Amino acid sequence: MMTxxxxxxxxxxxxxxxxxxxxxxxxxxxxxxxxxxxxxxxTVVILGPSGSGKSTLLRTTNRLEPIDSGEIWYHGKPxxxxxxxxxxYRAEVGMVFQQFNLYPHKTxxxxxxxxxxxxxxxxxxxxxxxxxxLLADVNLSExxxxxxxxxxxxxxxxxxxARAMAMDPEVILFDEPTxxxxxxxxxxxxxxxKRLSADGMTMAVVTHExxxxxxxxxxxxxxxxxRIIEESDPESFFTNPRTERAQEFLGKILxx
Amino acid sequence: MDDLLKALPGLLEGLGVTxxxxxxxxxxxxVLGSMMAIFRVSRVRSLEVLGTLYVEGVRNSPLxxxxxxxxxxxxxxxxxxxxxxxxIIGLGLYSGTFVCEAVRSGINGVDVGMVEAARAxxxxxxxxxxxxxxxxxxxxxxxxxxxxxxTTVLSSALAAAVGVTELTGATRVYNLVAAQxxxxxxxxxxxxxxxxxxxxxxxxxxxxxxxxNQ
Ligand SMILES: Nc1ncnc2c1ncn2[C@@H]1O[C@H](COP(=O)(O)OP(=O)(O)OP(=O)(O)O)[C@@H](O)[C@H]1O
Ligand SMILES: [Mg+2]
Numbered sequence: 477m478m479t480x481x482x483x484x485x486x487x488x489x490x491x492x493x494x495x496x497x498x499x500x501x502x503x504x505x506x507x508x509x510x511x512x513x514x515x516x517x518x519t520v521v522i523l524g525p526s527g528s529g530k531s532t533l534l535r536t537t538n539r540l541e542p543i544d545s546g547e548i549w550y551h552g553k554p555x556x557x558x559x560x561x562x563x564x565y566r567a568e569v570g571m572v573f574q575q576f577n578l579y580p581h582k583t584x585x586x587x588x589x590x591x592x593x594x595x596x597x598x599x600x601x602x603x604x605x606x607x608x609x610l611l612a613d614v615n616l617s618e619x620x621x622x623x624x625x626x627x628x629x630x631x632x633x634x635x636x637x638a639r640a641m642a643m644d645p646e647v648i649l650f651d652e653p654t655x656x657x658x659x660x661x662x663x664x665x666x667x668x669x670k671r672l673s674a675d676g677m678t679m680a681v682v683t684h685e686x687x688x689x690x691x692x693x694x695x696x697x698x699x700x701x702x703r704i705i706e707e708s709d710p711e712s713f714f715t716n717p718r719t720e721r722a723q724e725f726l727g728k729i730l731x732x
Numbered sequence: 733m734d735d736l737l738k739a740l741p742g743l744l745e746g747l748g749v750t751x752x753x754x755x756x757x758x759x760x761x762x763v764l765g766s767m768m769a770i771f772r773v774s775r776v777r778s779l780e781v782l783g784t785l786y787v788e789g790v791r792n793s794p795l796x797x798x799x800x801x802x803x804x805x806x807x808x809x810x811x812x813x814x815x816x817x818x819x820i821i822g823l824g825l826y827s828g829t830f831v832c833e834a835v836r837s838g839i840n841g842v843d844v845g846m847v848e849a850a851r852a853x854x855x856x857x858x859x860x861x862x863x864x865x866x867x868x869x870x871x872x873x874x875x876x877x878x879x880x881x882x883t884t885v886l887s888s889a890l891a892a893a894v895g896v897t898e899l900t901g902a903t904r905v906y907n908l909v910a911a912q913x914x915x916x917x918x919x920x921x922x923x924x925x926x927x928x929x930x931x932x933x934x935x936x937x938x939x940x941x942x943x944x945n946q
Contacts, residue, residue, distance in 0.1 A: 567854025
C-alpha cells in the first residue's frame with residue numbers, strides 16, 4: 477500500500493503530470509498507460525503516426541476529454557473535474573488548435589481580451605493594451621481590428637497564440653498548429669513558437685515540423701497506438717531512434 | 733373604382749389586424765421556440781423529450797386544427813380567451829416549432845472547435861454560451877428565422893376561417909360587395925407581398941451588418 481502511494485505521488489517541479497492515463501472511445505482504446513511529466517520551462521514535442529492518440533493526450537490534459545482511469549496532476553494536485561474549478565484550471569493552460577478556432581464575430585483584439593476580461597483577470601482597457609502588445613509581438617499590429625475572416629491562416633494562428641498568451645498560462649498545449657497552413661505561412665508561426673520556447677514558456681507541442689522539434693524541443697515523446705513507446709532528447713531521437721516504429725515514422729516524414 | 737375607394741379603409745384595417753396578429757405571434761414563437769431549442773440541445777433527457785414532444789406534436793397538426801381547437805375547444809372546457817388572443821397563441825405555438833428547428837440547427841451548426849477553444853480558455857459555461865455560441869449561431873439563424881416570420885404572416889390568413897377580419901377576411905368582405913375577386917384578392921396579395929418584402933429587406937440588412945469578414 478505504502479509503495480503504491482509513493483509511486484503515485486506527483487514528482488517535484490512538474491507543471492503537468494499524467495500517470496497511467498487510459499482512455500477509450502467506445503470500444504477503441506486510444507490511450508494506454510500513458511505516463512508523462514512536463515517540467516516548468518520545458519518544451520516537449522509529441523510525435524507519432526496519425527491516430528496514435530496525440531490529440532487525445534493533449535485534450536485530456538485540459539479535460540476537453542475526460543479520462544477513464546489514471547490521474548492528471550497540475551502542480552502536484554489532481555486537475556478539477558468540472559465547474560468553476562475546471563474553468564479556473566483551464567484559464568492557466570493555454571491551447572492552440574490546428575484549425576485556429578478564433579471567434580469569427582470578434583476582432584483580433586477582442587479574441588485576445590475575451591477570456592482575461594470575462595474571467596476578471598484584467599480590466600477592459602488594461603486587457604486591450606496588453607492585447608495590442610501581444611499582437612505587436614507576433615507582428616500583427618496593423619491587423620488588430622480585423623476579424624479572423626479577413627486574416628490569412630498564418631495570421632489567424634498567430635492571433636490564436638497571442639490569445640493563449642493573454643492569460644499568462646503556466647503551460648501551452650499546441651495541437652498541430654501549422655498543419656492547416658500553406659507552406660509559406662508555416663515559418664511565421666514556427667518562428668513565434670521557437671521564440672516562446674526560448675523565452676522559457678512551458679509547452680507541449682504536437683507537430684510534424686521537424687525543424688522546430690530539433691531546435692526547440694527539450695524532449696521528444698513518440699507515441700504509437702495510444703502508448704508512449706519512446707522518450708528521448710531530440711538529437712538521439714532523430715539520429716538514432718530506438719524503436720522500429722519510430723524509425724519507420726521518421727523514414728516517412730523525413731522523405732517528404 | 734368608387735367601390736374600391738370606399739373599401740380601402742376596411743382593407744387597410746385588415747392589413748393592420750394581420751400585423752396585430754402576426755407580430756405578437758412571431759414574438760411568442762421566438763421565445764417559445766428558442767426555449768424549446770435549448771431544451772432539445774441541453775442533453776437533459778426530460779427537457780429533450782419535452783422539446784421533441786412539442787415540435788413533433790404541434791408541427792404535425794394542421795394550423796387550422798390548432799386554431800379551431802383554441803377558438804372552439806377551449807371555451808368548451810371553460811377557458812374563454814378573446815378571439816384575437818386565441819389566434820395569436822395558436823399561430824405562435826405553430827410557428828414556434830419552426831423557430832425551434834431554426835435555432836436548433838443554428839446552434840448545432842456552430843463549429844465545435846470554436847466552442848472548445850472558448851472552454852479551453854477558461855470561460856465558464858455561461859460565458860461560452862453568451863459570448864461565443866449564441867452570437868455566432870444567431871448570425872446563421874437570421875435567414876431561416878425571417879422565413880418563419882414570413883410564413884407566420886401568411887399563415888395568419890387562416891384566422892379568417894375562425895372569424896377574425898384580418899387582411900384576407902377583409903378582402904372577402906369587400907369581394908362580397910364588389911364581386912371583383914381578381915382585384916380584391918390581388919390587393920390582398922400585394923399587402924402580404926409588401927410586408928414580406930419588408931421582412932426580407934430587414935433580414936438582409938441585419939445579416940450584412942453582422943457579417944464576420946469585415
Ligand atoms: N471523439 C472521438 N470519438 C471517437 N473516436 C475518436 C474520437 N477522437 C479520436 N478518436 C479516435 O481515437 C484515435 C486517436 O485519435 P487522435 O486524434 O488522438 O490521434 P492523433 O494522433 O492526434 O492523430 P492525427 O495525427 O491524425 O491528428 C483515433 O483512432 C481516432 O479515430
Ligand atoms: Mg491529432
